[in-house]
Amino acid sequence: MPTIPKRWLIAVALSGVTLLLNGCARHASTGGASTRVVVNYWEKWDGFEADSMRAVVDDFNRSQDRIEVRFLSVSGVDTKLLLATSSGHPPDVAGLWSENIPDFSEKGALTPLDRGMAKAGIGPDRYIPLYWDLCRHRGFTWGLPTTPGCVALFYNKKLFRAAGLDPERPPRTFAEFEAMSRQLTFVEIERAGLRARVSFDDLTPAERASRKYSLVQVGHLPQDAGMFLSGWGVWFGARFYDGDRRILADDPGNVAAYEWLRHTAETYGVENLRGFIEGFGVAQSAQTPFLGGAEAMVVQGPWMPNFISKFAPGLEWGVAACPAAVGVGDGSPVTLAQCDVVVIPRGAEHPREAFEFISYLQRQDVAEKLARAQQKFTALRKVSDGFLENHPNPSIKLFIELSRSPGARYVPRLSIWHEYDAELAVARERVLNMRYSPAAALAEAQQRVQWKLDRVLRRWDAVGSERTAEWRSYDAW
């Protein structure tokens, strides 16, 4: 057998080790001929949303010659950011959801921005209060808004007309919402050996009781509320958390919301509802019941017109505030809000330059350019004169008003919200499958989430003061 010279073996081995070590190394972020500091920016968006932010990043890079922001669209950005941060190699800027802030900040994954903001003159007076709150946790500011959102009731005017309803008159009260929903529901049933499409209201009591029909069009499906599914309690005046140590999953408002869900299942039948939903595809596609023309009303955010124009361009739609149950709040329109935020992860290589970039995003003209491209609005209190004119989303004014309404709410600022949400989902399924009463399902959720919160608080009690002191002293600016 021919022998390989020893020096070749050593050379190959050394090359391998060099490549391995190089792969593990932290790459210098100022390289080549450019003297600019490179700021790596990971964002959750893809498609047109990513394109719109990429355009803003290009503007920023052209506007100065010290910093170069490199934009990267990253799926599952929250998990990847945590892993990158724990390994000591996070990006300099990351785009997250406001719900991530309590969890990420308590775990020490983010950089507190307060001192930098004070120096840059960025404060609460600039923002719609709700969105300012969403950027804060435990007395510190952890991110700054990019595009905010809140939800309203989108409806299909053609289906309204076909059901004999006024297409310019969406429901104003919860009772109207319920009545219209039934009026807009159609089923297929066998009558005298023939399949007939009839309005749900036209079924005989015996036909309704038999449940031997299939739903072909619904007025509204409470299960089809996308990311806001756990928030139905808000329209029933529910509180989710006392802000301190107690979970309020079994709050009477939440129980009322779940009673309403159960009522839907009782009215149309568990299997009929399941069968109807199963016939459709995933969210944000042409296969959703609303975009497919099989659901007349749906709760969605300002991004919805974008999806309508992309997947159902012929859909004739209107939008209004989603009515709340009787006696909720002071009668102000109710909505559920959340916000896309940009944060600086702990251990970012260039926090100062990163902060300069996220401060740039807070400029009125920049925020409005981004919002317009995504058919959304901004989190800023001030709205420039030209913003509403020529805005591609004809309903944008409604969303701005809703986000400023005293009835606007957000999900609790809890580091375990993700787990809370999962428990509420299980409770919801149990109620919709008629296996648990709303009170029993929520009592179990209450007990589970409280157990989880107690575990988190146990740790926070041990490390909280140390953490807070560390955050207070942080000043990279």
Place this chain on the structure above:
Amino acid sequence: MTPGERRRTVVGLAFVSPWLLGFLVFTGYPVCASLYYSFCDYDVLSRPVWVGLLNYQDMISDSVFWQSVRNTLLFNLMALPLGLVSALTLALLLNQPVRMRGTFRAIYYIPSLVPAVAGAMVWLWILNGRLGLLNQALEAIGFSNPPQWLVDPAWTKPSLALVSLWGCGNTVVIYLAALQGVPQSLLEAAMIDGASPFRRLVHVTLPAISPVLYFNLLIGIIGGLQVFTSAFIMMGGAGPERSVLFYAIYIYQNAFEYRHMGYASAMAWVLCMLILVLTLMASRLSRRFVHYQGE
């Protein structure tokens, strides 16, 4: 050790060193670290804090943990016997001297080549309650109200057990190889003695391939307790009412979704112990039922 032997040992170790290094770094270290973390409150980002047996105690009071154990065992009770029997039946059929035997073998093996995710996506549509092929077929033969396989909590586990059969081609190949090794002389002797095909199967073929049956049972137990992909892809994780929240999925949720890495590590060690115990039990049983040639 002579200089020649020493040299050969050094060269041998040098050749296996990439694997040894990889094993120590990517398997040995994580295994040891996970044991340490299982006694810590650890969220990946902050320093792990030693909490003793707290994670193990939490497991006892965590009702969802017990639900995941129940789901996993129930699923295995359905999927494991079904898989073993189906694979054996297929292997026996494919071992018959029929025309185009090679083609049939290839056809039954092909699904094993389909990536698990792609297969799960296909089954997602086959089992769709409203538009799925299976329910359309059931309706065509007279079932007026076929199950809603993927959304009814009562049917989700049987659905996944059914899907698990899709990839039994690998097991079939192992059985086929074993069937080739059944001594022809014993089969012929049994035939001359007037044994029916069924008796030949029970008294000759099965004892002869019992080591392979035992091997597949062990692999089935180990794989079954770690079932993850099909539920994760088809049910988005836990499924309706957590009906397919399997043990491995609950570990994943705790580790990567909720970031309770300490708790997830403790769960992983309990799973490891569970697999060990079941394997030992199977090993005990094998002494009675497994026959090795030459013993």
